[in-house]
Amino acid sequence: MNSVVQLFLTNFREFVRDRQALFWTIAFPIVFVGIFGIVLGGGDEGASYDIGLVIEDDSQEATVFAAILEEFDAFEISRGLAVDELEQLQEGKRSAVVQVPRGFGSALRTGTPQSLQIHYDASQLTTQQVIIPVLLRALDVADRAITQTRPVITAEFRTLQAEKLGYVDFVMPGLIAMSVMNTGVFGAIQMVSLRERRVLRRLSATPLSVWKLVGADLAFKVVVLLVSTAILIVTAVLVAKVKINVENLPSLAAVVVLGGAAFLAIGFFLGAFAKTEQGFFAIAQIVTFPMLFLSGVFFPLDGMPDWIRPLITALPLTYLTDAVRQLMVGGAPINAMSINVVVLVVFLVGFLGLAGRFFKYE
Amino acid sequence: MRPLIEISDLTKSYGSLHAVRGVSFAVAEGEIFGMLGPNGAGKTTTVEIIEGLRDRDGGRVSVFGLDPAKAGSEVKGRTGVQLQQVALYPRLRVREVICLFASFYDRQANPDELISLLGLEERRNARVGELSGGQAQRLSVALAVVNVPELLFLDEPSTGMDPQARRNLWDVIRGFKADGMTIVLTTHYMEEAERLCDRVAVMDYGKIIALDTPRNLVHEHFEQDAIEFSSTMDWSISELRGLDFVSSATAQGSEYSLFSTNVPGTMGHLLKFSDAKGLSIDGMRVRHATLEDVFLKLTGRTLRD
Ligand SMILES: Nc1ncnc2c1ncn2[C@@H]1O[C@H](COP(=O)(O)OP(=O)(O)OP(=O)(O)O)[C@@H](O)[C@H]1O
Numbered sequence: 227m228n229s230v231v232q233l234f235l236t237n238f239r240e241f242v243r244d245r246q247a248l249f250w251t252i253a254f255p256i257v258f259v260g261i262f263g264i265v266l267g268g269g270d271e272g273a274s275y276d277i278g279l280v281i282e283d284d285s286q287e288a289t290v291f292a293a294i295l296e297e298f299d300a301f302e303i304s305r306g307l308a309v310d311e312l313e314q315l316q317e318g319k320r321s322a323v324v325q326v327p328r329g330f331g332s333a334l335r336t337g338t339p340q341s342l343q344i345h346y347d348a349s350q351l352t353t354q355q356v357i358i359p360v361l362l363r364a365l366d367v368a369d370r371a372i373t374q375t376r377p378v379i380t381a382e383f384r385t386l387q388a389e390k391l392g393y394v395d396f397v398m399p400g401l402i403a404m405s406v407m408n409t410g411v412f413g414a415i416q417m418v419s420l421r422e423r424r425v426l427r428r429l430s431a432t433p434l435s436v437w438k439l440v441g442a443d444l445a446f447k448v449v450v451l452l453v454s455t456a457i458l459i460v461t462a463v464l465v466a467k468v469k470i471n472v473e474n475l476p477s478l479a480a481v482v483v484l485g486g487a488a489f490l491a492i493g494f495f496l497g498a499f500a501k502t503e504q505g506f507f508a509i510a511q512i513v514t515f516p517m518l519f520l521s522g523v524f525f526p527l528d529g530m531p532d533w534i535r536p537l538i539t540a541l542p543l544t545y546l547t548d549a550v551r552q553l554m555v556g557g558a559p560i561n562a563m564s565i566n567v568v569v570l571v572v573f574l575v576g577f578l579g580l581a582g583r584f585f586k587y588e
Numbered sequence: 589m590r591p592l593i594e595i596s597d598l599t600k601s602y603g604s605l606h607a608v609r610g611v612s613f614a615v616a617e618g619e620i621f622g623m624l625g626p627n628g629a630g631k632t633t634t635v636e637i638i639e640g641l642r643d644r645d646g647g648r649v650s651v652f653g654l655d656p657a658k659a660g661s662e663v664k665g666r667t668g669v670q671l672q673q674v675a676l677y678p679r680l681r682v683r684e685v686i687c688l689f690a691s692f693y694d695r696q697a698n699p700d701e702l703i704s705l706l707g708l709e710e711r712r713n714a715r716v717g718e719l720s721g722g723q724a725q726r727l728s729v730a731l732a733v734v735n736v737p738e739l740l741f742l743d744e745p746s747t748g749m750d751p752q753a754r755r756n757l758w759d760v761i762r763g764f765k766a767d768g769m770t771i772v773l774t775t776h777y778m779e780e781a782e783r784l785c786d787r788v789a790v791m792d793y794g795k796i797i798a799l800d801t802p803r804n805l806v807h808e809h810f811e812q813d814a815i816e817f818s819s820t821m822d823w824s825i826s827e828l829r830g831l832d833f834v835s836s837a838t839a840q841g842s843e844y845s846l847f848s849t850n851v852p853g854t855m856g857h858l859l860k861f862s863d864a865k866g867l868s869i870d871g872m873r874v875r876h877a878t879l880e881d882v883f884l885k886l887t888g889r890t891l892r893d
């Protein structure tokens with residue numbers, strides 16, 4: 227037991243006396259998250275969109291329609307002439323422009339179907355995916371109000387979150403999961419470097435067991451992980467104004483420890499096949515990089531094509547990201563929490579076993 | 589009593605290179621056993637197989653009656669190892685690394701006593717990466733005895749040490765022996781082998797070519813003393829051998845050695861011979877034969893070529 231304590235202390239000393247390690251594990255993720263926070267923290271918050279409204283009809287119906295649109299929280303309505311608003315759309319200052327043509331009110335009164343013109347920039351994905359559906363719903367509501375048809379079915383939408391979520395609230399938990407993965411996988415580089423510098427060979431001349439060596443390393447990395455994640459969360463809250471569920475913090479810490487340990491075990495396993503630090507770095511990059519895009523760190527997974535889904539479900543980061551996101555901001559779960567936890571435990575145990583099996587002292 | 593180490597017909601190849609080609613010897617409890625030989629002779633390979641750090645291709649190895657390839661951790665707990673290449677955590681301090689290694693064993697020496705035994709008091713708080721070569725070597729010896737081992741392996745322990753440090757190390761090693769340790773030591777320095785070892789195995793090209801006490805090795809091969817001289821001119825070895833009382837003659841560059849059964853007689857003849865041939869002699873001295881001479885005689889090469 228004493229040897230595990232001594233090895234833990236050794237890891238600690240080697241770490242704090244190594245400026246580079248300190249930078250990459252603590253400072254770099256903060257800078258990264260900070261930049262994301264600053265870039266996204268402003269405009270996107272609460273997800274409201276600028277909509278231009280051009281009313282060319284002076285009927286009462288047109289006024290009612292405008293009032294209904296303005297009641298939608300998601301829209302920031304500005305009124306103007308068609309030429310002006312379309313120019314604003316060109317310049318990217320409007321997400322869409324709704325044009326109510328002359329004769330709109332009188333046509334409705336006689337029961338003739340009327341169509342509105344909605345101008346938008348088809349190259350803008352958010353507009354297509356978010357604004358258009360909401361606009362259509364708004365039109366529907368306005369339609370019913372004006373024509374006095376009683377809706378038979380109504381739906382009341384309730385989000386899981388108390389407050390509205392923006393992209394920043396989506397991406398921050400993703401970045402934290404990514405940082406946990408990187409700290410874990412790349413954390414195994416110390417072991418590779420000890421092997422490359424033949425320190426492991428010297429250790430192999432003592433009766434020290436592999437499990438104590440790996441266990442002490444794991445324990446130390448978990449502490450590093452908790453500290454760096456805590457700093458990241460504070461940065462995310464302060465800089466990016468991410469709203470987090472405070473009561474979930476203990477469970478979040480547990481998930482971070484579990485996920486970090488699983489990724490470190492994967493790192494140890496990969497490390498067994500690398501002769502040099504550079505070699506390990508390359509292998510670790512190849513393994514971690516695709517996960518950034520296939521595990522829902524930056525984008526929701528709903529839009530992914532079907533053929534890639536089996537791959538997505540096979541990646542450990544998918545489960546960690548989902549778990550961290552659920553615990554931090556709520557958010558639509560991909561899996562139940564218990565599935566995320568079970569999968570991460572399986573990865574941890576499996577890769578730890580493989581790492582021990584393939585461990586080489588030289 | 590059974591020897592502490594017994595190996596027989598040990599072989600080891602690296603690809604097509606036969607590093608160890610059928611080595612057999614035994615080391616008795618309490619002795620200092622030396623392995624002398626030039627670079628690449630197979631000393632480190634042999635020793636590291638006994639330590640359980642390398643696999644062997646063939647032969648039997650027994651340490652404390654156990655096979656180190658199978659009972660690794662039991663053997664490792666009772667032995668101390670100093671590897672030829674020093675490799676340690678570079679950012680750890682001297683005292684920290686000693687405490688770390690001590691924690692791996694049940695039996696632990698006092699770290700501060702080890703530090704002063706090896707003369708590292710002034711460097712106790714220095715980082716390992718900042719030690720000089722000789723200091724790192726001394727730390728490496730200290731780490732080899734953190735567990736007060738019964739059996740100690742030292743692979744070229746005095747490499748990189750200044751003459752004073754080397755002599756101090758010899759005293760330390762004699763102290764280990766006095767405490768009852770059995771020691772296996774490899775070296776290039778015949779003086780180290782002669783002064784320290786109870787028995788010496790001379791190794792070359794993966795084989796042991798001679799094994800005895802240093803005194804017996806020298807006496808077995810040389811009953812005579814050597815006359816050495818240097819000269820920038822070309823002497824004929826066969827003519828030198830023909831001089832009276834000369835039993836053998838060798839040349840290493842401009843250094844010539846004559847072994848003689850009658851040193852004053854040979855000297856007189858040598859001076860007459862040089863006068864007659866017009867050859868000049870730059871410096872002449874007489875010395876006893878050493879292990880170096882034994883090695884040269886057995887292999888035709890010097891220990892450090
Ligand atoms: N791991 C290895 N892989 C390939 N060849 C090796 C390896 N280790 C040693 N050798 C080769 O085996 C031979 C014996 O090496 P060894 O290290 O045992 O010699 P040595 O007597 O200790 O030499 P030195 O005095 O230089 O330390 C050398 O030719 C060396 O190049």
Ligand SMILES: [Mg+2]
Nearest residue numbers: 631632633672
């Ligand atoms: Mg060697």
